Amino acid sequence: MIPKLPFLSKKVPADKSKLFIPGRRDFLKLSSLIGGGFVLGVNFQCSGPKGETVTFAPNAYLSIDSDNTVTIIAHRSEMGTGIRTTLPMIVADELGADWKAVKIQQAVGDEATYGDQNTDGSYSIRMFFEPMRRAGATARHMLVEAAAQEWNVEASGCDTREGMVVHQASGQTVPFGELVELLQQMPIPEAEKLTLRKLSDYKLVGKSVPIYDVKDITEGKALFGADVDLPGQQIAVILRSPVVGGKIRTYNEEKALQVPGVNKVVQISGNGVHPGLNKPLEGLAVIADHTWAAMKGREALEVDWELGENQDYQCATQMEAMIESTLKEGRLRREKGDVKQAFSSGGRIFENTYRAPYYAHATIEPPTALADYKEDGSIEIWAPTQHPQWARDSVAEALEIEVSQVRVNVTLLGGGFGRKSKPDYVVEAALLSKAIQKPVRVQWTREDDIHHDFYHSHSAQRIKAGLDATGKLTAWNHHTVFPAIGGTSSADELHPSDGEMGLGCTDFPYEVPNIRIESHEAKAHTRVGWLRSVSNIHHAFAICSMLDEIAEEQGMDPVGYVLSLLGEDRQLAFSEEMKGAYPNYGEAIEEYPWDTARMKKVIQRVAQEAGWGSAEKDGKTLGFAAHKSFLTYVACIVEVAEDEAGNLIIPEVHYAVDCGIPVNTDRIRSQFEGGAQFATSLALSSAIQFENGRVIQNNFDGYQIIRMTQAPKKIFTHIIESTEKPTGVGEPPVPPFIPALCNALYKLKGKRIYELPVKEVFV
Amino acid sequence: MTAGFSEFYYIKVPYQKTDAMEKYRLSVNGNMQEVSAPEDMPLLWVIRDLLSLKGTKFGCGQALCGACTVHVDGVATRSCSLPVSAVGDRKITTIEGLSANGDHPLQKAWQEHVVPQCGYCQTGQLMNAAALLNENPHPSETEIEEAMAGNLCRCGTYNRIKDAILTASKS
Ligand code: FES
Ligand code: FES
Numbered sequence: 001m002i003p004k005l006p007f008l009s010k011k012v013p014a015d016k017s018k019l020f021i022p023g024r025r026d027f028l029k030l031s032s033l034i035g036g037g038f039v040l041g042v043n044f045q046c047s048g049p050k051g052e053t054v055t056f057a058p059n060a061y062l063s064i065d066s067d068n069t070v071t072i073i074a075h076r077s078e079m080g081t082g083i084r085t086t087l088p089m090i091v092a093d094e095l096g097a098d099w100k101a102v103k104i105q106q107a108v109g110d111e112a113t114y115g116d117q118n119t120d121g122s123y124s125i126r127m128f129f130e131p132m133r134r135a136g137a138t139a140r141h142m143l144v145e146a147a148a149q150e151w152n153v154e155a156s157g158c159d160t161r162e163g164m165v166v167h168q169a170s171g172q173t174v175p176f177g178e179l180v181e182l183l184q185q186m187p188i189p190e191a192e193k194l195t196l197r198k199l200s201d202y203k204l205v206g207k208s209v210p211i212y213d214v215k216d217i218t219e220g221k222a223l224f225g226a227d228v229d230l231p232g233q234q235i236a237v238i239l240r241s242p243v244v245g246g247k248i249r250t251y252n253e254e255k256a257l258q259v260p261g262v263n264k265v266v267q268i269s270g271n272g273v274h275p276g277l278n279k280p281l282e283g284l285a286v287i288a289d290h291t292w293a294a295m296k297g298r299e300a301l302e303v304d305w306e307l308g309e310n311q312d313y314q315c316a317t318q319m320e321a322m323i324e325s326t327l328k329e330g331r332l333r334r335e336k337g338d339v340k341q342a343f344s345s346g347g348r349i350f351e352n353t354y355r356a357p358y359y360a361h362a363t364i365e366p367p368t369a370l371a372d373y374k375e376d377g378s379i380e381i382w383a384p385t386q387h388p389q390w391a392r393d394s395v396a397e398a399l400e401i402e403v404s405q406v407r408v409n410v411t412l413l414g415g416g417f418g419r420k421s422k423p424d425y426v427v428e429a430a431l432l433s434k435a436i437q438k439p440v441r442v443q444w445t446r447e448d449d450i451h452h453d454f455y456h457s458h459s460a461q462r463i464k465a466g467l468d469a470t471g472k473l474t475a476w477n478h479h480t481v482f483p484a485i486g487g488t489s490s491a492d493e494l495h496p497s498d499g500e501m502g503l504g505c506t507d508f509p510y511e512v513p514n515i516r517i518e519s520h521e522a523k524a525h526t527r528v529g530w531l532r533s534v535s536n537i538h539h540a541f542a543i544c545s546m547l548d549e550i551a552e553e554q555g556m557d558p559v560g561y562v563l564s565l566l567g568e569d570r571q572l573a574f575s576e577e578m579k580g581a582y583p584n585y586g587e588a589i590e591e592y593p594w595d596t597a598r599m600k601k602v603i604q605r606v607a608q609e610a611g612w613g614s615a616e617k618d619g620k621t622l623g624f625a626a627h628k629s630f631l632t633y634v635a636c637i638v639e640v641a642e643d644e645a646g647n648l649i650i651p652e653v654h655y656a657v658d659c660g661i662p663v664n665t666d667r668i669r670s671q672f673e674g675g676a677q678f679a680t681s682l683a684l685s686s687a688i689q690f691e692n693g694r695v696i697q698n699n700f701d702g703y704q705i706i707r708m709t710q711a712p713k714k715i716f717t718h719i720i721e722s723t724e725k726p727t728g729v730g731e732p733p734v735p736p737f738i739p740a741l742c743n744a745l746y747k748l749k750g751k752r753i754y755e756l757p758v759k760e761v762f763v
Numbered sequence: 764m765t766a767g768f769s770e771f772y773y774i775k776v777p778y779q780k781t782d783a784m785e786k787y788r789l790s791v792n793g794n795m796q797e798v799s800a801p802e803d804m805p806l807l808w809v810i811r812d813l814l815s816l817k818g819t820k821f822g823c824g825q826a827l828c829g830a831c832t833v834h835v836d837g838v839a840t841r842s843c844s845l846p847v848s849a850v851g852d853r854k855i856t857t858i859e860g861l862s863a864n865g866d867h868p869l870q871k872a873w874q875e876h877v878v879p880q881c882g883y884c885q886t887g888q889l890m891n892a893a894a895l896l897n898e899n900p901h902p903s904e905t906e907i908e909e910a911m912a913g914n915l916c917r918c919g920t921y922n923r924i925k926d927a928i929l930t931a932s933k934s
Contacts, residue, residue, distance in 0.1 A: 214879060292801070
């Protein structure tokens, strides 16, 4: 089963998020479900038996108790982007709640109630800005209406503020809680028809709002995946097939069972050489009283593996074959004009090959999940998952039970980056809990995580660019090849999908009369997944490096060159040129066109902020790149320098971003700061390699991510003021950073970079 | 190709069956706690699994990431790599014991700078930073970077960690 991946496929109209407004009959069920109501001992007027708190919930995203508690549901997963704060904050702002007193509650996985919960593809804000406003507005309209009736005044003369309705003329106020009883008698207005607050009237939206969990996190009280305990629980550590598709021939569990604390060994069957995106790998689970015993028990297992066809897989060999393939004609993915003819016009030709490695997500929290299989055949899960609904469906499928029998509680995620959208580890816990009829937590070690990830694919690209006699870029031929995500589930998926091609490759926005974009075949020999910005990573690396090289070689300013290539202000749709669909991150191109004016604006802004024009005079070595992804426009300038010891340092990074209406500016900045650091690792220190089908890195010594000493010293994010529809910022910071850094390194060292990671720069 | 490929999966580990669990008396956050554990159990798992203090995190198990950092007699220590039998009567402080009300100057500075993203590495970062400030109350930026280099953050909060330590060092 493949999940709906809005960033990779065209959105089905039914997918569009909508407000889920339960009917009145669902009222009490809902309020007790979210735990808000029926607390005894609060002294307020209410319709229930004396002394009880009554809850009003006009829709699934918020409820107001008669004791004035406003509870807002965070239905998307918190993995570090701040979404658990930012979406509820929109509801609160529109509602006029007292933000400091708002309680945020994490939703369980339930599509029928909450709509899309797949926290992926940088689309939480894009998809839910409007519904969250409407959720808040629904309650606000009703509160105002109720108060106006009480006071016998015009509703238009009232507004909400800090958890109260205020009559503007008289200054009279009433706390929300006191209106709950009245609200229960009122019809719920149609959310689509409500007037929303003006952007300029917002007190939280557009500002810098700290994350809800900051205090809990600093006190060690925040609950992550492995922090939930159940009575009688067991811990499982699993020995998985070292090669994807491997099967257990025989095993000996005797020594493992001798480890004090180890109670059982249970086999989990894998899905073969096409392991799928939501299935566990073949493995042997050691189940113990505590984590250490399970880990030691695993070391004592003896397994005879039938490793299967992937045991001969060498990534270096495949890389050579992929590079070789780019010299041939590939599958046509976009065409405009005639590149062949343009190349023969006699002008200068540039031709480069770019390589990038496999990357692992390496969230500091390794995958983990707790499952509690119950006597009645239902199961409850606690997991750090980006996609609770897919986890729920996958568990139901694996256990052959109804989806309604699976409850998925979402903890905080200790990082996600795409890894924790795959529910394989959740299914492992579910299978084991059912097998031993006890609660089981599956704990992955760091080695497990590095060895058995859903990797970002390694890639080879060849770009041939032709200029005419005047130096104008007239032909662009881009070949890209990498094992596709689809190859994880199917032998037939040998080319990147239209979705993957549309991540920074076929959506090449520059005004070039002849364009030809081709892909080539590559087989997936491991689990390929998506990692923070997906194929934009390698596509932006190649394209932005190439444009910089062409500009520099012609003695032109790279910023000016890219601005001129963007041409007139216009909105691109690529339609007739695409050989296949252009998913546009799941949005209609008419609604979210590729707008060259917006891109030019971020480029001009970043150049100005970073002092691009005076870099030479200031003695600064700067590199530039611009790349739009996930419908967000980003330009980046990276400064590099060498310290006395010969180490590379990155003194400053400047980003300019147009993400439409900026919703929570502090979290926009934090995503750019984090994105720059994440991308520094991809550019300079990380790589996964396969030998004989196995990953040869084991832990953070082999798979290196940057440390504080290597991080950019200062990161500035310049946010464009905008009233365009808001778009996400989780992924967009990553793609342009890498080529901007490489272009700066070229200026520092005089050597172009064609292969990632650029390891040698750190002495 | 990079060195370091371990024959992890194929080694038949010559496992020595340890005898029954030992009893240890540990001083954790000012309380004496008795636990039964095998002598090689890392302090991390004693803290998390036996004492149910969940603020200390597991990230690598190999002293490479710092997520499990606690204080042992005031020294920042990777609890994943310290066997319980080696603790003795030294005093252990975890994030839960860093301050009485979550008001250590670093915790306050962390909140002021809104340092965390996912938050997972942050308790280890805080414990490491607290040990740094105990030893060197006014570190330079370079000293901070070097002292904090053992603590990984995948989300990329290094800049704000540094700023927050500087803020705390001035308070
Ligand atoms: S878990 Fe101890 S240093 Fe990583
Ligand atoms: S905040 Fe996520 S790993 Fe540091």
